Amino acid sequence: MFDGLKKRVVCMWFPRLASDRALKARPVEAPFALSLHQQNTDRIYCLNQHAEGLGLHRGMSLADARAFCPTLVSQTARPDLDARFLAALRRWATRYCPWVAHDGADGLILNVTGSTHLWGDEAAMLQDMRQRAQRAAITLRLGVGDTRGAAWALAHYGSTTGALEPLPVAALRLEPTTVTALQRLGLGRIGDLAATPRAPLARRFGPEVLRRLDQALGDLPESINPAPEPPHYGVRLTFPEPIGLLGDVMGATARLLDPLCAKLHRDEAGVRRLLLTLRRVDRDSQQIELRLASAMRDPVRILPLFERGVAAVDAGFGIDVMRLEAVGVEPLPVQQITSVSQDQPDQLNDLITRIGTRIGLENIQRFLPADSHIPERSFTIAPAAFSDPDKGWVCLRPRPLRLFPPEPLTAKGAAPPKRFRWRSMSLTTGRATGPERIAPEWWLSDENWRSGLRDYWKIDTREGRRLWLFYTPQAPAWFVHGEFA
Known part of the structure; x- marks a missing residue:
């Protein structure tokens, strides 16, 4: 694909990804840290530059950090939200090249071969990355090299561009124990490691050290594999003439449900939350949210559940565009059909959905067993739509109703x-x-x-x-x- 072009790889490292995300939602002008429960105590997971300047560091216990810095503002870390934030940054990075992959939990790898000329040159592209990250209040460190390993090393341990030989051996993405062992042998730099005979290194440390070295120097190829884009479950319908009658809107909803459910069936998925958007001719839009008690993809069962919401819509001078999107999708594998009679929970789930559209799914609750021999603690109460009573109570003695x-x-x-x-x-x-x-x-x-x-x-x-x-x-x-x- 890139014949005749020199391969160039950019590593985007966000060293304060978690704290930058939290501070964008709620800025504070004080030392700030995110904590995570690790090793039976709350430890610092990520912190801002102000907190680092006061001597705090990652892995430090939160109690020690508060004693050392009484003005520290802390929150509980949310790695799930950090992953979503990094996914959004990956989509943003595709403006520079189409080949963008995740690099751990706080970085991105871009294969910019053949794309730098679109920004004038490589330096102009890197400057644009820095400026946009600075305006978004996101800490960004860049590394550019001919290989993925070289770009990673320069982003984490060097300047944006430069030679690899002066960098420490930790820049080769080795395990900390291996790095310590190499340093004890006097091999603290990549240049020292490259000049050492390979056979003794392989016998002592195995193939991993030489593999990482060859990947960084370009002697061993390393692929960049972007994660596939998640499937999008949304359909749209435009009308040549506006509609407004209940029967017409329900008929159009049925036309939207058929291809959407067909795609869900092909992917062996089911929907738990649907969003129907109706745009009027005056450009005003109304939305109908349908939350289901269980994952389903049967248009015949889903369509009647929209009737109450559609009946409450004010069509105004008419609706000219309708859009249906499945915003909550879960795996729903195909099941083997047998001649054995089995209980079908579909009717119960449909009933929970119908009642839930009026009073809320969270208000329809069921009792679930809990692992406790104390009578008052032998059960929990959970929303029926978001829990599954797979197991009954295991009780050696009878309990009162x-x-x-x-x-x-x-x-x-x-x-x-x-x-x-x-x-x-x-x-x-x-x-x-x-x-x-x-x-x-x-x-x-x-x-x-x-x-x-x-x-x-x-x-x-x-x-x-x-x-x-x-x-x-x-x-x-x-x-x-x-x-x-």
Whole structure:
């Protein structure tokens, strides 16, 4: 593709990518750092230039950093948002060349061979990169070389352009232990390493050192492979004459759904969130957001869910453009069809979606099992649309259907009472099953369990009530904690 052209590679390194992203959203005029929980403590993940100038550094514990710099402003790091920010920078970098790849979590590699003349020359292109990054308040270091390894080394350890020989061996992208071992042998520079006989190096350090050296010097090729662009799930429909009737808009929505769902089916994906945009002839736009309880790609099931939102649209003098985009896509592989009857959750998911369009999907909740033997902690509550009840409760002893705060009984003694009063009722024990001793979870602070051990009994009364009682040996007393169905 680039026959007759000298290969040129640019390395864009963003040494403060995470802190630059956070400060763009909320600027502060103070020492700033992002922290991440590592090695059982909060440590500095990234920091701005002001904090570095005060002696703080990455990997430093946040407690030590605050003691050293009381004015430090900190936030919790978000590596997921940093990855999205780097992806946006990769799209921006395609203005310089089409061949742009990620380089770790804070860098980009550009194959600018044949593209520099579009900016006048290479120096003008690099100057444009610096100026745009400076205006965006993004710290950028550049390196240019004939190989990917050379560009990386110059960006991280040297100037933009220059020779590799004076740079430290760490510029070869070697492991820190290997770098330390080479420095102990007196091989601190790339030039020293290149002048050393290769056979002893290979025997002592393996092929990795020589491979990185050859890649940097251009004796061994190294590919630049950009990640493929994610698929875009969006369709558009333009009308020769404006429409406004409910039936016409729903018919157009059906025409948009068919190709969109066909593309989702081809990619074995399903949509969880759809955005329908309707542009009127007066250039005003209205949007209808549809959030689904489960990933789906069946246009027949999706279309009726739009009816309520479409009915509320003000068409004005008519709608001339409609656009449908799947903004929340999940994998939905094809499943084998068998003759065995299986439960189909589609009707339940459609019902959750219909109710969720009125009150919000987050307000439709379900109980899920939790890993705890404490009755109050044996379950969690989660939105039904964003959770899957794959597993049921694993319980060696039966648990009551109704659970309420412990209510005291008028009973004495460690044995289950033969007669007791509860909620103004006089009850007689018919059968008592137990005890089941439950100990507090010492690693959690729960005011209700500070009394210590509990001995639980299942009591079947002659009056028909089936209760769950417990006795506290430390402070002798009886309580009712639940009722069986």
